Amino acid sequence: MAMLEPTVYLVDDDEAVRDALAFLLGTVGLRTEVFSDGVALQDSLNPDAVGCLLLDIRMPHVSGLQVQEALQAQGVDLPVIIMTGHGNVDLCRRAFRQGAVDFLEKPVDETVLLETVQGAIRQQLSKRERAEATVQAQACLARLTEREREVLHGLMEGQTSKQTARALGISSRTIETHRASLFEKxxxxxxxxxxxxxLSVVDSKPGPP
Structure with a gap:
């Protein structure tokens, strides 16, 4: 599947703010889509979107925190940067508890905004790359035979070929053959x-509840 172009999804009910921030982001080559409210964003957002969400916290009808919560429930993994002209500790705490990567007060410093947005996008791209690598590793592991899995387990336990051979009741030469097949697959x-x-596969599995 082709990688989508990283995009900043900007949601603010103030048209002047939307225009100014979209222009600023464009000066460093960032693609931006603007929305006047969270409902419009939710109606058009691709669940696989790449980039970040720049979200005003106080808007008519649906607040920024409500938008953040709804997208999180839908499994959208866009990093969220909250903006507000009326910040307080409680709002900040709620935003971070819901997974926001930063909380910026208006008027937003341009340098801080650009650094925060670029850092958030890099964070998501890195996360997507790790997830893709895990999926590929899972596919490779699924191709192993039962005996190859046993040899792999021995390797992960730090066993020598002779130790694994004794444990499985087969020759060291056979172990080496399975080991070569492991490396290839x-x-x-x-x-x-x-x-x-x-370990990328093992670490990705959820732990016990």
Whole structure:
């Protein structure tokens, strides 16, 4: 699937603010889509969108925090930057509890805004890359035979080929054959790479409730 172009989704009920911020973001090459309210954003937002959400907290009908909460419930993983001209500790706390990456008070410092937005986009791109790598690793692991999984387990436990051979009741040469097959199927060239790929899958699994 082709990567979508990183976009800043700007939601503010003040047209002058929308125009000014969209222009500022454009000066550093950032694509921007603007919305006057959260409902319009939710109606048009692609769930797989890449970029970040720049969200005013006080708007008619639906507040920024309500928009943030609704998108979170829908599984949208856009980093959220909250903006407000009426900040207080409670609003800030609620925003961060809902996963906001930053909370900026208006008038927003231009340099701070650009750095925050660019950092949020890099954060999401990195997160998407890790998720894709995990999916690929899971697909590779799914191709292993039961015996190859047993050999892999021995490797992850730090066993030598001889130790694994004794545990499985097969020859060391057979273990080496399975090990070579492991490296080929998992598309790695070293034990360190093998461990990283294996752990990326193990670490992605949810723990016990």
């Amino acid at each position: 998992l598309e790695v060239g070293s034990l360190a790479q093998l461990m990283r790929k294996y």
